[in-house]
Amino acid sequence: MNPFYYVLSVNGLLFLFSLIFRFFSPKKINSIYGYRTNKTMKNDAIWQFANTFFTKEFLKYSAVSLAAALILASIAKELTWQPMAIMLLSLAVAVIKTEQEINKNFDEEGKKRK
Template identity: 70%
Template sequence: MNQYYYVLSVNGLLFIFSLIFYFFPPKKINSLYGYRTNKSMKNEDVWQFANQFFTKQFIIYAAISLVAAVILAYINPKITWQPMVILLLSLAVSVIKTEQALSQNFDDDGNRK
């Protein structure tokens, strides 16, 4: 498989998902679509904040992930697991930053601090 197809199918798909979340955010709390954690589903205010914050982080880190993976594919044509690790790191950073923002802005019951 061509390394660029691999990068686009892994990291490019992540970037496309981030754009879908940005242009079509979830309207109400649900169990199928959006940033769903116990903390983010406490109430509508937390839900809206978490999804807006996560989407911004997700776009930034998905774009970084895509660019980094393309550069890596250019430098090393025999890439295997590296784009997937970059993808997982970008997702992890987005989730961690969102959870930190939720903890800074809301208490355990979902009330704004």
């Protein structure tokens, strides 16, 4: 398989999802679409904060993931697991940073910290 097709199908798709999430972010708490965890679904304030923050981080890290994978595809002769690892790492970083910000700004009961 052409390395560029592989990168576009893995990292490019992640970037496309981040753009969709950016322009069509969920407005209300739901169980289908959005950054859904038990904590974010406790109240609307956490939901809005988490989805806004995650969208920014997701877009940023998926763009970095796509750029890094494209650079790797232009350098390497054969790609196997590398673009998938870059994609998973970027997604994990976005989730971890979002959870850290939620814990920094909200307590366990879902109330805003001062």
